[in-house]
Amino acid sequence: MELKDIIKPENKVYSKSPVLTNKVMHYCPGCSHGTVHKLIAEVIEEMGIQEKTIGISPVGCSVFAYNYIDIDWQQAAHGRAPALATATKRLCPDKYVFTYQGDGDLASIGTAEIIHACNRGENIVVIFINNAIYGMTGGQMAPTTLMGMKTSTSPYGRTEELHGKPLKITELIAQLEGTCYVTRQSVQSAAASRKTKRAIRKAFENSALNKGTSFVEVVSACNSGWKLTPVKSNEWMVENMFPSYPIGDLKDR
Amino acid sequence: MAEFILMKGNEAIAISAIRNGCDGYFGYPITPQSEVMETLMVERPWETTGMVVLQAESETSSINMLYGGASCGKKVLTSSSSPGLSLMCEGLSYLAGAELPCVVVNVVRGGPGLGTIQPGQGDYFQACKGGGHGDYKMVVLAPNSAQEMYDFVDLGFDLAFKYLTPVMILADGVVGQMMEKVELRPVKPRWSDEEIKKNFKWATTGKTPDREQNVLTSLALDAAVHERLNHKLQSKYKQMETEDVRFESYMCEDADHIIVAYGCMARICENTVELARNEGIKLGLLRPITLYPFPTIEIQRMVPQLKSIMSVELSAGQMVEDVRLAVNGKIPVNFFGRLGGIVPSPHEVYEAFKKEINK
Ligand SMILES: Cc1ncc(C[n+]2csc(CCOP(=O)(O)OP(=O)(O)O)c2C)c(N)n1
Ligand code: SF4
Ligand SMILES: [Mg+2]
Numbered sequence: 001m002e003l004k005d006i007i008k009p010e011n012k013v014y015s016k017s018p019v020l021t022n023k024v025m026h027y028c029p030g031c032s033h034g035t036v037h038k039l040i041a042e043v044i045e046e047m048g049i050q051e052k053t054i055g056i057s058p059v060g061c062s063v064f065a066y067n068y069i070d071i072d073w074q075q076a077a078h079g080r081a082p083a084l085a086t087a088t089k090r091l092c093p094d095k096y097v098f099t100y101q102g103d104g105d106l107a108s109i110g111t112a113e114i115i116h117a118c119n120r121g122e123n124i125v126v127i128f129i130n131n132a133i134y135g136m137t138g139g140q141m142a143p144t145t146l147m148g149m150k151t152s153t154s155p156y157g158r159t160e161e162l163h164g165k166p167l168k169i170t171e172l173i174a175q176l177e178g179t180c181y182v183t184r185q186s187v188q189s190a191a192a193s194r195k196t197k198r199a200i201r202k203a204f205e206n207s208a209l210n211k212g213t214s215f216v217e218v219v220s221a222c223n224s225g226w227k228l229t230p231v232k233s234n235e236w237m238v239e240n241m242f243p244s245y246p247i248g249d250l251k252d253r
Numbered sequence: 254m255a256e257f258i259l260m261k262g263n264e265a266i267a268i269s270a271i272r273n274g275c276d277g278y279f280g281y282p283i284t285p286q287s288e289v290m291e292t293l294m295v296e297r298p299w300e301t302t303g304m305v306v307l308q309a310e311s312e313t314s315s316i317n318m319l320y321g322g323a324s325c326g327k328k329v330l331t332s333s334s335s336p337g338l339s340l341m342c343e344g345l346s347y348l349a350g351a352e353l354p355c356v357v358v359n360v361v362r363g364g365p366g367l368g369t370i371q372p373g374q375g376d377y378f379q380a381c382k383g384g385g386h387g388d389y390k391m392v393v394l395a396p397n398s399a400q401e402m403y404d405f406v407d408l409g410f411d412l413a414f415k416y417l418t419p420v421m422i423l424a425d426g427v428v429g430q431m432m433e434k435v436e437l438r439p440v441k442p443r444w445s446d447e448e449i450k451k452n453f454k455w456a457t458t459g460k461t462p463d464r465e466q467n468v469l470t471s472l473a474l475d476a477a478v479h480e481r482l483n484h485k486l487q488s489k490y491k492q493m494e495t496e497d498v499r500f501e502s503y504m505c506e507d508a509d510h511i512i513v514a515y516g517c518m519a520r521i522c523e524n525t526v527e528l529a530r531n532e533g534i535k536l537g538l539l540r541p542i543t544l545y546p547f548p549t550i551e552i553q554r555m556v557p558q559l560k561s562i563m564s565v566e567l568s569a570g571q572m573v574e575d576v577r578l579a580v581n582g583k584i585p586v587n588f589f590g591r592l593g594g595i596v597p598s599p600h601e602v603y604e605a606f607k608k609e610i611n612k
Contacts, residue, residue, distance in 0.1 A: 051459045056321070057470075066468045072457035074324040075470030076317065077347045083314040084321030088457070090305045091277050091327050095459060113317070116310035 017041040019050055023067050030230025032220030033061055033129060035187040037068050039197040040100075040127065043204055044071065053096040054088055056081040058110075060102035061135040061222075079110020082117035085124045089207075096207055098125035103144040104134045107169040114173070121178025121212035125203040128170070128215065131222035132241060139225035143167040146244055151225070166244060170217045174250035180212035182251040186219040186242075188234040211253075219245050256437045262396070262429045265403040266332060266358055266422075267292035270304070273407040274443040276327035277305040279318035281337060284370040285426040286360035289332040302443055312337035316344030316357070319419075323353035324469045326449040326456030328410050332358035334426075335376050336367060338384070345419050346385030349486070350471025352455075354413035356406060357391075358422040360429035363567075363594045371594020372426030374516060377571035380423045381545040388483055390490045392420040392497065393544040395515040399433035407441070412497060416489050417455075423544060425567065427517035427596060490546075499542035500551055504530065508537030510610060511555065513576050514565040515541050517596065522565055524599035525606065536606070544572065552579040563587040563606055567596065585609075 019041040027034045044053050050071055057065040059078035066073035076084045081099035089097040106114050106128050117124065133151055134140040140153040144166050148157040158166075174182040181203055185196035196218055203214035219241050223233035260268065266289050270278060280290045290308060298304035309315040315331045322329035333341065338359045348355060359380065363373035378384075380393045392412045394405045402424060409420040450458050460466045473479040501519075504526050505511055514522040519540040529536035539555070541548050552562070561584055564573035573588045580586050589605040591597045597605075 051461050054325075054457050054459065063472060066466070066470070070460065070466055072460045072466055073468045073470075074321060074457055075351070075468065075472055076320065077343055080313065080317035080320070080344070083309070083317035084324070086307070086314075087277060087279060087305075087318035087321035087329070088325055090307065091322050091329075092325050092458075112310055113314055116314065 017045045019045045019070050021068055021070050025068060026064060027061065028224045030221060030223040030233055031061070032131065032187050032218060035193060036127065036129060036196070036218050036220070037065060039187070039193060039200055041069050043197060043201045044069070047201070047204060049096050049204070052094065053098070054092070056084045056088070056097070056099040058099070058101040058105040059136070060105050062100055062102060062129065063136070065100050079105050079108070080113055081105070082110065082113040082122070082124070082126070086117050086120070086122050089122055089124050096125070096204055098127060098204070100127045101129065102135065103128070103130045103132065103142045107143045107167050111169070114169070115176070118173050118213045118215065119176045119178045123207045123210050124213055125207055126213065126215045127200070128217040129220045130217055130245065131220040131225065133222050133225040135222045135225050143169070146240060170215065170250060173215050178212050179215055179251060180253050181206050181214040183215070183249045184217040184219060184245060184247055186237070186247055188221065188237060217245070219247065257434050258437060259432055260399060260435050261288055261432050262399040262402040262424060263288035263360065264292045265399045265435050266406055267296065268437070269403040269406040270330050271296060271298040271302060272437065272440045273410065274302070274328060274441040275304055275330050275406070275410070276443055277307070277318075277322045277329045278331065279307050279309050279315040279322070279329065280331050280333065281309050281312050281315055283334045283337045285362060285372070285429050286332050286334050286358065289358065304443070312340035313344065316341040316348070319355040319357070320344060320348055320351070320353060323348065323355045324457045326444075326453035326458065328444070330356045330358070330406070332360065334360050334362050335364050335373070338376060338379065342379070342385035345391065346387050346389060347471050348419045349385070349389035349391065350387065350482075351469045352417040353419070353469065354410070354417050355419050356409040356413055356422065357419055358424065361423065361425045363592065369594045370426070372517060372567060372596060373594060374425055374518065374567035375569070375571065376423065377544065377566070377568060380421050381547070381575070389486060390493075390545055391418060392416065392493060392546070394420065394422050395542060395544050396422060396424050396428055397516050397519045397540065398428065399431065399435050402428060403435050404438070407438070416493060418489065423516070425516045426594070494546040497543060498546045498548050498550070500548040501540040501542060503538040503540065505537035505539060505555065507535055508558070509535040509560050510562070510606070511537040511539050511559060512563050512565050512602070512606065513539045513541065513552070513572065515544060515572065518565050518567060521597070521599055522602055525602040528599055528603045529606070541572075547575045547579070549575070549579040552576060556580055556583050559584055561585045561587060561610055563589060563609060565602055566590045568592070
């Protein structure tokens, strides 16, 4: 059998979502950002809402999310994406509006913006990429960095005396009346990715039902920041991140 | 027949926004401008024009809400006073960099720090010289009456969308708080979604198959691309300097001396001019209406006929630097200012003026 005999429409098992552009991603191999982008693009495609979706990209490694998901985007200042999303959704209520934010962006510099947007129950979707580190600036400590974890600004490991304990922002968000769906997922395996995709889809569907804010945390790998190979990163994540950030729904109403 | 209403400058901002097709107001309370949001909340424009009004959690959020709204091609407005504007500087820089239109009102109080809630003009540098980071400018309009507070909302949106840039209305506590007769101009409806799609091809209105995606960003990591972006911004500022300088002259034709003053100080200095004229001194008043772009050329045009210029401000001397740049050492440039929220009387200004010219 030759190659041309195999490459036939009836043999096709997978195709890239047309909502993903053809640009080569700048993410490190093994990084979770690319996988989550793909899932979002597939949800947008399957729901048929490309013309109605507006993304707000953060400051962090995913600042360039707009290069990969083929929709209209606004690029926000560090941490401010929920404020942009608030106005966009209120002024254009027929649109699906989502923010895509890292843990530095959402849980540190943008804490006020995310808490208040969620508390007001803005009908937006929040995708929260928690890799427990500042990927973009070269691996500094994040509010979500684990106890004892070494980063460039906690070179001897995170200690409680110096830095306090990791901020469980998602648990906090789940307490807020304005949120309708708060879940924590991951993308280290095909099975986990499928669950995350279902969560993202549900979040987008909620926003059309005006139920309040839907918040999807994705516990993610930053193998460059963690200084591990992609495979080791996933193992390390399951072993060390999941006990602190357990996978599953925190709220669904 | 024209309709007149007695209102505060701050109320005029709110009423004008509703009547001029503003789509959204986002703000955070601070004295001396809280009446803007209070008036909007009483008027409930969401039930009439559909205008959105939202109390944000901070000025940082307000200005970023403007970024979101402006990205959608909407007419968005915020107002605050000095400390709030300091928080907005990050957002203003991003809005300028992403070339987004909006109107920002600063009803200035005395600073630095928490300062005082009394009027001030100490935010001139912040408004006219950037404030936020990077090489950007905003059009800065300086109203001196409740009527101009009303009119500059509409003018501000015209200029913001002409240049795709933030426009600041730089008022002061006096202009914000004083009650005056205001003429209500004809109503302008809000733009429809179709109009926005047609007129603002850059807006995030949703990517349709007939066009490329729209991305509103100030980021450009490629040095050549980033330099081009900066040159584009600079060419807009050049255009503002040639097409949109606004000022008002009062008794300047035969003047030997002029006062340069804006906002409430221009109102006061009109009386100073009269005091001088009564004593036979040919004093005039130049009132910059746009602080940026500054009426540099008008000042240069007048220099040959003048013996001196005095800048009068509620600051330690900020606008005077732009006057000096314009005059370029050709004649004496004097300064008189009061601080701490103290507003000098026409007589006090006149005495200061006489002291300078008799030196
Ligand atoms: C006001 C401001 N402060 C600091 C920075 C520098 N900075 C850029 S990205 C970043 C952290 C991003 O980390 P995170 O949000 O976790 O995203 P990641 O790269 O890990 O996906 C920081 C501190 C900035 N751009 N703006
Ligand atoms: S630094 Fe980390 S978060 Fe950034 S692209 Fe690389 S792996 Fe991903
Ligand atoms: Mg991170």
